[in-house]
Amino acid sequence: MTIAIETETPARLEGKYKAMAVCWILGLGSLVSWNSMLTIGDYYGNLFEKYHPTRALTLVYQPFALGTIAILAYNESRIDTRLRNLAGYTIFFSSTLALLLLDLATSGKGGVGPFLGICAIVACFGVADAHVQGGMVGDLSFMCPEFMQSFLAGLAASGALTSALRLITVAAFEKYQNGLRNGVMLFLAICTFFEFLCILLYAFLFPKLPIVKYFRSKAALEGSKTVSSDLAAAGIQTKVGQAEDEGLQQQRLSVKQLFFQNIDYALDLFLIYVLTLSIFPGFLYENTGHHQLGDTWYPLVLIASYNVWDLISRYIPLVECLKLESRKGLMIAILTRFLLVPAFYFTAKYADQGWMIMLTSFLGLTNGYLTVCVLTVAPKGYKGPEQNALGNILVLCLLGGIFAGVALDWLWLIGKKQGF
Template identity: 60%
Template sequence: MAVGDSSQTSIRLEGKFGANVICWILGIGSLISWNSLTSIEDYYYDVFPVDLGTSGKGSIGSYMGICSIVAAFGFADALIQGGMLGDLALMCPEFIQSFLAGMAAAGALTSALRLVTKAVFNDIDDGLRRGALLFLSISTFFEFFCIFLYAFVFAKLPIVKYYRSKAALEGSLTVSSDLSAAGIQTDLTQKLVDGYVENLQRLSNKELLFQNMDYALDLFLIFVLTLSIFPGFLYENTGEHQLGSWYPLVLVATFNIWDLISRYIPLIQCLKLESRKGLLAIVMLRFLLVPAFSFAAKYADQGWMIMLVSILGLTNGYLAVCVLMAAPKGYKGPEQNALGNLLVFFLLGGIFLGAALDWLWLIGNGSF
């Protein structure tokens, strides 16, 4: 191996473990607020419009205010996921895996915290509201911590500087601007500024999407199915069981735990699914969970429902990580960045449609 190759390999490895840890924490930060909202749905079902903002004196105005806040969370979530996955797509696939695992960890952590707060505040006056306030306070603190971590720690790691400089040399103007704004000037970015890189042939967003339409469709369908069941169906269609009011919370926690575990499976090379046809086939077969959940809600006991929720979480995390780790390979930095953004667009489109389709369970349940 040449001396230059050895030094570049050393730079790539330096700080890789720390970068993986930070990506995991940032993944938690990207979804902890949203998961806090979904984990306190029992509060909204029990007392809404007795809402947080008015201490139990709700009105249509306060209801619209809550809806606006939720919409703001969704808007921020889209920006963060698109920006982060676009940024990490031009680095090594392990960073994407860590970030996605962190997103799943956010669900597992909030579910665990929700179970603890329910146990602590269950017999206390105004306990549900206090638990909700605790959730939001923790989320707010963690969000500010992640902003600091990304801006002042992650960007200065040698491995991150290396990948961003490499992307800038390949023609990524966004990354070049980010490096300059952070006061980071390297030989690679200097070459770009001096005009050594000219007339780079880049794929348009349309061409990128056409070449990766199967990956985009995978992500769209994965999250359409998941969000059409989780979490709304688990609160509306679970019936009466031995666990009582704990039952939907246990189902949500079960999904989040298996979603988290499954996002580490692709790190085992022999278990990582890379076949594009294989990914699409499994994504389509996963829709068999719809009649399975419908049957279980009407005729099966809580054990069968817990098993189905486990399968839902297991396949959700595993397939999403496999797709997002495989898709950016073989492209230059600018294309990887753009492709990451495009794939997140389809992922969030699936979440939106899945959440909308969640209302169909209410119709089938005779709630209208």
């Protein structure tokens, strides 16, 4: 096999912290559009009250995300990662802009037509999410674990940022006529800017960082074809001998083999997000009753509490002694977390808002911490192409858990007046 690439040693690598910062921003852009939809649930709840938008839009989003990631995960070895991620961020940018333009065109009016338009845009979010999350997690799986942690922290930061922006815009426009809508418009404009920034960073800055070029060159040496466009963008040419390349492909574990070797990690991520999405955000918006903070502020505070602690917890594994790496320990912690279901039920029914805020914070804390632990531990011991494939498999299971959790979230409406 003949490969004309840079083969720098780790001692000479530069730009690690710059790469971590870029990964954080790229993680932010991977979910900021969707989190914007969750965070402005109060606005859509007023416009489309009969359609339960906080639940319905999530249910629209997930089949498109899950179906797309299933196709991409199965074919990941033949898909150009650079084009995949750029396509995802571009769809995010155009869809967020379309959401803003749709509201302007309809003058903020409700009705089935605008709601169907929003559903179509949300479906595009799902397709973009599958492109970006699977592509980025697979790409970062053969690089530093710190890059993966930064990307996952950026995902959580998107929730914290959107919550903070939403609280600020609500406070700023609360006393004005159409204040809620004006706040949403400003909010969506900021999110659109972040998506455009991600396109620029991934296209022009990230592939040219020395440490990123090193890891992608190493992956190419191990037989990965998905990094060729990124290496070309960085000015590195690759030439792989066909016969020996075919030998590498035969030695590589199949997607099925990788899945069964890591079935516990796959189940971990599935169960984490089944629980989280069966509570967040639908239950928090519609099943927590009326409290002193009021119908406008109370759900926003709950969403913000979850997002802030989800972000904080994703930095905990950076402390080695606090990182949970035991496969059995991870499974026990994740199964124990299901005790939160009765805890939320009885807290909503009998306790005051302080207990609910604390419980929601713990939901976010465990969600972020366990996600980072699983996704940084699972790829260890594999070569670059297999790490990329495993990253895609794990994201598929994660999105499968989200889809199942969203479906189960509707069970909270059983017995509730005007639930359907």
